[in-house]
Amino acid sequence: MGERLHEQPTPDTILQTGLAFWPAKTLLSAIEIGVFTELSHGPEPFDVVSGRLGLHSRAARDFLDTLVALGFLQREGDRYGNTPATDLFLDRKKPSYIGGILEMANARLYPFWGNLTEALRTGQPQNEIKAGGPGLFEALYADPARLKEFLAAMTGLSRGANMTIARIFPWKNYHTFVDVGTAQGDLAVQVALANPHLRGVGFDLPQVAPVFEEYTRTLGVADRVSFISGSFFDDDFPKTDVVLMGHILHDWDLPTKKALIRKAFEAIPAGGALVVYESIIDDDRSKNAFGLMMSLNMLIETPGGFDYTGADCAAWMKGVGFSATRVEPLVGPDSMVVGIK
């Protein structure tokens, strides 16, 4: 009987998941307020850190201790300090900062996801578009400062996968690549850094050029990685051995996805490759929860975008003429789908 009781279902996971917006918002507010940047010079006593951050006395201790209990701060005596991970990834002044994507999640996605139920019933986006505003990309590309932040945020999110692609793809078989929708250019940079024989191109809208060129110069690959401006809707892709598309296809509807895959096919020679990567959903659609939720995020953010399985993408590639395809895991929820012409 005692044994039996332990086999009963418990509500713990349900309650923990249903209230998971508490730890999420606590961390997002900490990034917004600049907690980890403030503590990047070393641990500080409670009075100093709460005063500098402008925390109200009613809230300060609970807030900082929550960050300790969640594992994002360390406390010794009365001094609060960053953990190795938050110091590396959440100090705005370090190039390894990945908080940009979470600043965006805090300012935009958190409230938009509040309307998930309406999105599920209507199929309509719940972001700025809903109020008749410009789409996400139109708004971003119209504002150089916001665009630079967004592009850096994308780098933070994709760095691990970029470094993995640079290492595991058989680059020795190829001489050139084009990264379509390159943003800040981190994928192109990582591939070039790990493979000194390659020359590459970042392809994106002209507004991206200064951000990309600053980044490739800083990382020391400007001599081998250049920028070509163009629209992946209106222009053909530059000719190359390998086309890369990271976090691009999921933004768009099925006809657009297929059109972009066709353009990649046309840009490469026989034996050339297309590498598509993002949080590719597992073929059974039962394991990669992040990939499935990213697809719900595309529902919230775009009129027709969705994420997809490796099998879906391989079928689209075959449909435009690719002769062989394979799916390979990268890091975390990300995989790449490779098509060989």
Place this chain on the structure above:
Amino acid sequence: MGERLHEQPTPDTILQTGLAFWPAKTLLSAIEIGVFTELSHGPEPFDVVSGRLGLHSRAARDFLDTLVALGFLQREGDRYGNTPATDLFLDRKKPSYIGGILEMANARLYPFWGNLTEALRTGQPQNEIKAGGPGLFEALYADPARLKEFLAAMTGLSRGANMTIARIFPWKNYHTFVDVGTAQGDLAVQVALANPHLRGVGFDLPQVAPVFEEYTRTLGVADRVSFISGSFFDDDFPKTDVVLMGHILHDWDLPTKKALIRKAFEAIPAGGALVVYESIIDDDRSKNAFGLMMSLNMLIETPGGFDYTGADCAAWMKGVGFSATRVEPLVGPDSMVVGIK
């Protein structure tokens, strides 16, 4: 060198926590839409379930498969069904339903937590009070239907702790108890069911009486557990051997907390006990993240409420005259603090 790389901090936990409002809102929308109630008769094919729930074709498959990947639904072939836990706890028609608290989280707390940063800077609540509306409790107690839902939600949240208190507290030493702020009365009911020699009282505002009396009748303890109406601010507590207060003290500021503990002291004889329970924070304030976030929730919801450690509560008890105190863990994040007069 390969070994070293594995010791580098990774951003995984940061990204996963920062975006944890995705799984939270997916589950909350599923409860709102009634997914688990709809599937309580058994698994249904995709077309049937998505049609009955009114899900848009663009969103339906991603939404249901996300619930599969998060472990809240099971899928065999094309049929979606509840898991044992979601069938037991998230089917609205079952008495074991705990979704009420999550319906409230979805409708109220999710948007209010969107203003956490403002709460941290101002120390002011971010719920209906902010817009000049009535406080949480005033609004609830003014609407019998909402009140009944809220009281049932509280039961769902506290059932496990209530059953534990009924079992581990030395009830054989006592004859009577009063549960202060009893709500639906689940703590009183569980204590009475597990200890047939006890007689108990639920003490709460008069609006609660019909909900309490229906519940004690249904659970078969109405002959030993009765209702006394009163306000724990304006009235003394009924005399008794043991006073219980679950999820009460954290709603209020420090002077009110101490006043309530004093009233409990005055209601019991020498040797009598006060049992305070909720998500008591560990004395080091570094482990019970849920208890600390519950305190931030009190910041969002009340003008002066906060959660506290076992040592805090023991000190307040000693301050009004209790001779001995102890802290005992219950289930999950909950503990009880016992004071002996």
